[in-house]
Amino acid sequence: MKGTYLGEFEEVVLLAVAIRSGDAYGAAVVTEIEQQMNRSVNLGAVHSALNRLAEKGLVTSELGGMTAERGGRRKRLYSVTAAGRRALQEIRHVRNQMWDSIPNTVWS
Amino acid sequence: MKITPLLRWLFHPDLVEELESDLDELFQQRVKLMGLRKARWRYLKDALSLVRPSLLKWKPVVYQYNNYPQPTNTTMIRNYVKIAWRNLVRNKSYSAINIVGLSVGMTVAMLIGLWVYDELSFNSYHQNHDRIAQVLENETLENGVQTFSSLPMPLSQELRTKYPNDFKYVVASTAGFEQIIAYQDKKFTKTGNYAEAEFPDLMTLKMIKGTRSGLKDPNSVLLSESVAKALFGDADPLQKAVKIGNKYTVQVTGVYEDLPHNSAFTDVTFVAPIDLLFENKEDRNNWRSSSFDIFTQLNPNSRFDDVSVKIKDLFRKNAEDENRTRSALFLHPMNQWHLYSTFENGVNAGGRIQFVWLFSIIGVFVLLLACINFMNLSTARSQKRAKEVGIRKAIGSQRGQLIGQFFSESFLVVALSFGLSLAFVWFILPYFNEVADKQLVMHWTDARFWIFSIGFSLFTGIVAGSYPALYLSSFQPIKVLKGHGPSLRFNIGRFASIPRKVLVVMQFTVSVTLIIGTIIVFRQIQFAKNRPIGYSREGLINITMNTPEIQGNYDAVRNELLATGVVADMGESSSPITGIWSSANNLDWRGKDPNRAASFGTILVTPDFGKVVGWKIKEGREFSRQFTSDSSTFLLNEAAVKLTGLKNPVGEIIKWHGKNWKVLGVVKDMVMTSPFEPVTPTVFMIDSKERGFNIIHIKLNPTVSVREALPKLEAVFKKINPAAPFEYRFADQEYTKKFAAEERIGTLASIFAILAIFISCLGLFGLSSFMAEQRIKEIGVRKVLGATVPNIVSLLSRDFLLLVFIAFLVASPVAWYTMDKFLQAYKYRIAIEWWVFALTGALAIGIALLTVSFQSIKAALMNPVTSLRSE
Numbered sequence: 003m004k005g006t007y008l009g010e011f012e013e014v015v016l017l018a019v020a021i022r023s024g025d026a027y028g029a030a031v032v033t034e035i036e037q038q039m040n041r042s043v044n045l046g047a048v049h050s051a052l053n054r055l056a057e058k059g060l061v062t063s064e065l066g067g068m069t070a071e072r073g074g075r076r077k078r079l080y081s082v083t084a085a086g087r088r089a090l091q092e093i094r095h096v097r098n099q100m101w102d103s104i105p106n107t108v109w110s
Numbered sequence: 111m112k113i114t115p116l117l118r119w120l121f122h123p124d125l126v127e128e129l130e131s132d133l134d135e136l137f138q139q140r141v142k143l144m145g146l147r148k149a150r151w152r153y154l155k156d157a158l159s160l161v162r163p164s165l166l167k168w169k170p171v172v173y174q175y176n177n178y179p180q181p182t183n184t185t186m187i188r189n190y191v192k193i194a195w196r197n198l199v200r201n202k203s204y205s206a207i208n209i210v211g212l213s214v215g216m217t218v219a220m221l222i223g224l225w226v227y228d229e230l231s232f233n234s235y236h237q238n239h240d241r242i243a244q245v246l247e248n249e250t251l252e253n254g255v256q257t258f259s260s261l262p263m264p265l266s267q268e269l270r271t272k273y274p275n276d277f278k279y280v281v282a283s284t285a286g287f288e289q290i291i292a293y294q295d296k297k298f299t300k301t302g303n304y305a306e307a308e309f310p311d312l313m314t315l316k317m318i319k320g321t322r323s324g325l326k327d328p329n330s331v332l333l334s335e336s337v338a339k340a341l342f343g344d345a346d347p348l349q350k351a352v353k354i355g356n357k358y359t360v361q362v363t364g365v366y367e368d369l370p371h372n373s374a375f376t377d378v379t380f381v382a383p384i385d386l387l388f389e390n391k392e393d394r395n396n397w398r399s400s401s402f403d404i405f406t407q408l409n410p411n412s413r414f415d416d417v418s419v420k421i422k423d424l425f426r427k428n429a430e431d432e433n434r435t436r437s438a439l440f441l442h443p444m445n446q447w448h449l450y451s452t453f454e455n456g457v458n459a460g461g462r463i464q465f466v467w468l469f470s471i472i473g474v475f476v477l478l479l480a481c482i483n484f485m486n487l488s489t490a491r492s493q494k495r496a497k498e499v500g501i502r503k504a505i506g507s508q509r510g511q512l513i514g515q516f517f518s519e520s521f522l523v524v525a526l527s528f529g530l531s532l533a534f535v536w537f538i539l540p541y542f543n544e545v546a547d548k549q550l551v552m553h554w555t556d557a558r559f560w561i562f563s564i565g566f567s568l569f570t571g572i573v574a575g576s577y578p579a580l581y582l583s584s585f586q587p588i589k590v591l592k593g594h595g596p597s598l599r600f601n602i603g604r605f606a607s608i609p610r611k612v613l614v615v616m617q618f619t620v621s622v623t624l625i626i627g628t629i630i631v632f633r634q635i636q637f638a639k640n641r642p643i644g645y646s647r648e649g650l651i652n653i654t655m656n657t658p659e660i661q662g663n664y665d666a667v668r669n670e671l672l673a674t675g676v677v678a679d680m681g682e683s684s685s686p687i688t689g690i691w692s693s694a695n696n697l698d699w700r701g702k703d704p705n706r707a708a709s710f711g712t713i714l715v716t717p718d719f720g721k722v723v724g725w726k727i728k729e730g731r732e733f734s735r736q737f738t739s740d741s742s743t744f745l746l747n748e749a750a751v752k753l754t755g756l757k758n759p760v761g762e763i764i765k766w767h768g769k770n771w772k773v774l775g776v777v778k779d780m781v782m783t784s785p786f787e788p789v790t791p792t793v794f795m796i797d798s799k800e801r802g803f804n805i806i807h808i809k810l811n812p813t814v815s816v817r818e819a820l821p822k823l824e825a826v827f828k829k830i831n832p833a834a835p836f837e838y839r840f841a842d843q844e845y846t847k848k849f850a851a852e853e854r855i856g857t858l859a860s861i862f863a864i865l866a867i868f869i870s871c872l873g874l875f876g877l878s879s880f881m882a883e884q885r886i887k888e889i890g891v892r893k894v895l896g897a898t899v900p901n902i903v904s905l906l907s908r909d910f911l912l913l914v915f916i917a918f919l920v921a922s923p924v925a926w927y928t929m930d931k932f933l934q935a936y937k938y939r940i941a942i943e944w945w946v947f948a949l950t951g952a953l954a955i956g957i958a959l960l961t962v963s964f965q966s967i968k969a970a971l972m973n974p975v976t977s978l979r980s981e
Binding site for chain 2: 012027029044045046076078
């Protein structure tokens with residue numbers, strides 16, 4: 003069994019899939035991340051991250067319908083699973099907890 | 111800017127469509143956003159970034175393209191094992207043959223492994239074993255260079271003071287010999303050493319009580335735990351006074367842990383100061399008498415070879431004796447004592463290491479035989495499994511998965527065999543220890559034992575499973591399922607059985623070689639046993655004198671013993687009839703080449719000795735009490751006459767120690783040392799100024815039974831010498847002991863040979879039953895058409911017998927060559943006769959025939975109705 007640890011990039015990809023809910027496929031995820039984070043992302047990195055997420059059971063996929071824009075080719079649509087949602091919430095929760103534990107005096 | 115062909119080549123067909131469209135979509139977006147040039151650049155970067163292992167075509171994981179849950183690795187392996195188990199249970203007889211064969215092979219390999227480990231770790235109990243050495247002497251003599259371990263006492267001091275930078279310790283010690291050790295009324299005969307004070311440090315004795323410096327006090331003794339226990343029970347032994355050899359009263363200053371079985375000093379059960387032996391201090395400085403072993407430990411930065419060169423001439427410079435000019439000292443490292451202890455012409459010629467090699471090779475081969483069985487049976491059954499492989503492949507199994515499947519079958523069989531062989535080894539080990547004269551144990555709690563065992567099993571599994579796994583998984587589904595050939599069955603091909611035949615030939619080659627070897631070893635032993643020994647062993651017993659009481663009262667003891675009527679005669683000598691304890695190389699005679707020295711065994715006897723042992727006088731006459739002049743005469747044995755080259759030896763004068771000795775007569779050769787070696791040239795004398803008596807020989811009255819005689823003997827000895835326990839040895843038993851090493855090797859080799867042929871026949875049995883089953887319809891048809899049972903048996907057996915015959919042809923020269931080498935080690939040896947080969951060949955073919963015919967007769971006797979009904 004592979005560990006369920008979520009890497010930083012995987013987390014970003016997972017968030018992007020969640021944002022694009024219903025229309026999350028490779029290129030869409032790339033664009034989403036580039037727009038949101040203002041950083042350039044490789045398609046291959048995204049695809050292998052999606053693969054890994056699928057392996058960990060955090061996303062599922064199905065083949066979507068054809069679109070004219072893609073020259074009649076199908077796209078694979080990803081969606082976040084319940085486990086994926088839990089993983090994201092967990093991360094958020096931990097981050098929040100850590101933020102809360104920072105003593106006020108630190109920044110001053 | 112079409113990248114599709116490359117993508118198609120690189121990626122899974124399902125992925126290509128998606129990736130290509132992604133690339134296109136991004137490109138179009140980017141053209142609008144950042145212009146064509148930059149978009150192209152990004153397109154290229156993206157395309158390149160896709161080339162990563164997780165997306166490539168040959169990655170077998172295709173999980174997201176079906177809806178089945180992706181099994182993880184462990185579930186897959188569990189599935190492999192489950193299927194392997196089902197296959198195992200379904201084919202019970204094949205599985206049994208495989209498991210029994212493999213577990214026998216693994217048992218042999220494991221036992222040999224334990225044995226070899228024990229041999230290789232010999233002496234490792236002593237902490238500094240890699241820096242300890244014994245000083246040996248090479249002496250150039252008439253009959254070649256001889257190597258001696260007995261050296262004069264002052265040499266120890268000389269080494270110590272001359273080379274303080276090289277030696278950490280130099281310790282002179284007696285070789286262990288039996289002594290009476292007594293505390294109050296408890297008396298035991300135990301083997302112990304007299305040694306210099308640093309002996310315990312050198313040997314790193316583990317002290318239980320007292321310290322290693324306990325020997326520094328001249329009247330002290332260190333006891334081993336078991337001797338201390340025997341003498342004192344649970345009482346504290348320290349400072350108690352014990353008596354050794356009825357002579358020396360010493361105080362116990364320490365108790366050390368018993369030395370292990372695999373140490374050269376295992377029988378040193380007590381250590382006493384060597385100074386006890388020198389009643390007058392002058393003796394400690396006697397360069398002429400060589401009767402001590404000298405052990406050394408080097409300092410960390412000295413090397414054995416360098417020090418050997420330095421000390422080479424030390425002896426020559428100190429000994430006044432001119433004959434010592436031919437001697438050279440050298441160091442023999444402790445790590446070589448056990449396995450490399452034979453010196454031929456002054457050069458190390460191996461020793462037990464040859465047996466270690468021999469047994470290792472046998473172990474590997476026996477294991478290999480078992481692996482071959484597994485391979486043969488698996489591939490022989492390939493027709494049966496061909497369909498399975500075809501279907502599996504057709505529904506999507508990949509070759510790697512099939513290989514995994516077949517390997518898990520072999521690993522399962524090996525795992526079961528391993529468990530079984532562990533049990534076998536555990537059960538057999540006590541008997542094995544007895545045969546091999548070892549104290550081997552299973553190192554259950556040692557992690558290394560398990561790591562090694564598991565590694566060994568994996569190795570076996572890989573060897574046994576590799577060929578079937580690769581062979582069976584290579585079938586092409588289309589050929590397998592469509593079927594070829596007249597029978598509409600998958601035809602494996604004309605040459606498919608060739609490797610199998612080669613393997614069978616290999617198995618029988620090994621078996622036949624082992625059998626021939628075993629027969630020759632036993633014949634060699636028998637030959638030496640039947641060698642004429644030149645004296646009469648019957649009713650001859652010897653008693654070691656280790657107390658002074660008897661020495662002064664010989665005549666009284668003799669008269670008293672003769673008076674009991676159970677003793678026919680009694681004599682004394684300086685060494686037992688089964689050994690020569692002293693030698694001289696400074697004899698001079700007429701016609702001797704002055705530049706060469708010759709070594710003779712020297713034995714002091716009483717005039718009755720000859721009659722007691724029943725030697726034969728060839729020329730001249732025997733010693734007699736009537737002529738006082740006999741005290742300056744020699745008897746020579748035939749070998750000694752030959753060595754001197756004297757034509758008419760009787761009456762010749764031999765000079766020795768400044769005295770003229772007249773040759774009184776010639777004794778027929780007696781085998782007193784190794785029965786495998788030429789008889790040692792020996793001189794006998796009756797002048798007790800030259801040697802001391804050590805052994806009493808008694809010839810029992812043949813009309814009295816041994817059981818009756820011994821108590822009477824004991825009574826006499828007890829009366830004269832109440833301090834000593836009465837201990838005797840039969841000459842014939844002592845003689846038999848000389849064959850112990852050879853017989854041990856012979857017994858072990860024969861057991862392995864039997865197991866090897868057993869495993870080979872097991873394989874043959876499986877193969878023949880398989881063949882018979884395959885041809886069951888053919889046999890039915892043949893019978894219906896009138897074939898007789900012998901016809902069919904010969905039809906089925908012929909091929910196998912041919913293989914065994916070929917194996918015999920291959921094995922014969924191999925066996926001849928190795929056994930010729932083996933026999934070279936013995937001077938008194940047999941010639942290799944042709945009939946041994948013929949016999950073994952007949953035996954092998956006979957056994958193979960028996961094995962095969964069981965199945966063929968069964969097949970031939972079967973009613974054709976049953977086999978033909980189904981079609």
